[in-house]
Amino acid sequence: MKVLYWNCRGFGNTSTRLVLKNLCLSNKPDLGFLGEPMIPSNLVNNSYWSALNLKLFVMNNKGNQLPNLWGLYTIGLSPSVIAISTQHISISITLENKSLLISAIYAHTNHIHRRQLWSELQILMATYPGSWCTFGDFNAVLGAHECRGERLPSRISCEEFKCFADNTNLLHLPTTGAKFTWSTKRRGVALIERRLDIALCNDEWFSIWTHVACCTLPKIASDHYPLLLTSCSVNFNKPTPFRFHKMWLSHMDCKRLVSVTWSKSVIGCHMFVLAQKLKLMKHELKVWNTKVFGNIHPKVRQAKLNVVEIQRCMELTEHDQELLDQDKLAHNDLLHALRVEEGFWHEKSMLNWHINGDINTSFFHKVAKIKHTKKSISMLKDGDTVLDN
Known part of the structure; x- marks a missing residue:
């Protein structure tokens, strides 16, 4: 349009x-x-x-x-x-x-x-x-x-x-x-x-x-x-370039994966060894992100559903200690997922943001969208001719 x-x-x-x-x-x-x-x-x-x-x-x-x-x-x-x-x-x-x-x-x-x-x-x-x-x-x-x-x-x-x-x-x-x-x-x-x-x-x-x-x-x-x-x-x-996400560091298994992968032996000159280890690290992190870390957005939705479901059960059952423990655990899981998601949008927006403790996910999401419009190409000019679509 x-x-x-x-x-x-x-x-x-x-x-x-x-x-x-x-x-x-x-x-x-x-x-x-x-x-x-x-x-x-x-x-x-x-x-x-x-x-x-x-x-x-x-x-x-x-x-x-x-x-x-x-x-x-x-x-x-x-x-x-x-x-x-x-x-x-x-x-x-x-x-x-x-x-x-x-x-x-x-x-x-x-x-x-x-x-x-x-x-x-x-x-x-x-x-x-x-x-x-x-x-x-x-x-x-x-x-x-x-x-x-x-x-x-x-x-x-x-x-x-x-x-x-x-x-x-x-x-x-x-x-x-x-x-x-x-x-x-x-x-x-x-x-x-x-x-x-x-x-x-x-x-x-x-x-x-x-x-x-x-x-x-x-x-x-x-x-x-x-x-x-x-x-x-x-x-x-189009394929997206590989980027290391800071949110991966919030997972306890990330540092172990990096340590194990980087310690693998590669023979050659120093630059060759560095290039090969980075290439290997990229492959291992991509596989790990898919199979272990997963997509953070469905995790946030699932964590919210868990909290809602446990609270619904608590309304039907009075003074159930096990449900109280589950509710506390579900809240902690949701807060952790929200912090990771906020970090994702924070990083994607590429802002040097210094406010800690506030959930600014919506703000970072909007900034990322505006940034995307700046990068997009809507038309090309060839001499006096404008090419679009």
Whole structure:
């Protein structure tokens, strides 16, 4: 699935329409959203949209003013509008057998007015739980690291934007391409650049897609870069490289295996001996991980089931010393499995995390997912040709 967003800064001139035509024919988006068209929609002939295989289906409500957000979809789809306001259009759509919820954003430039947007989106996401993606021009940044120029962003605005993302459990999707998506297009000290156009997705969105990526497209005829969000499900069967997991050290048999394997005799020069022992160690650890250590995630689930089952039996039998002992043992097994699982996600997220004693498994899991999106390749460019899928 592909979603295109572009703050075009006026759709009345032929150059802007030509650029959008090129963007759509090159990238073939399933959904498209235009910010700040600045003209009535009836000034665009239906034949123009037909040539792009798109249909204009919704505009936001600005009262007596012209709508500043248009929604387009590929002919053959059937999105449903669930909410419209002055700053967003929210739709639901079923695509590739997945139920999706998308909010296209054109936020107000004043942070006081943006508070209404944050409130509306929080209520909307609570009313319609599911896989959410908010996408567009938020006119807000997280901090000075998302700006370049003499003017620093408002601290209150940054804190409110961060608070909105935290309250809705939305994750900022890394954007490949241009670091700053908007600029004043001036020179010298008058130049200001900011990362205003972004995508935020919740954990459910990452869970139903194996690949999620957001990139900027060439900036032409506007002061904003177009954004392209790509989400797809691809089964990768490539072999994964071997890595030693620190969680293996929690098993009492790990050190014995390492000691026995490393003590085996190998004849040759020092580098040959080292290489062969490492190769042998890799093989033995892979076999040991499969047959002895096992997959930690099913172990956590089983440990939880054991605790639940023992507690159910305790409710039916009063003062059974054997069940009390089993309950204590099951709790210890569950806590051990949870610590090992936390260490697994901690290591996979590759964070230098220094908080001990808290279960941060969910946090590490999300960081690992975002890290995966950074590593994935959604398209390749060969000269002027963009190759995808």
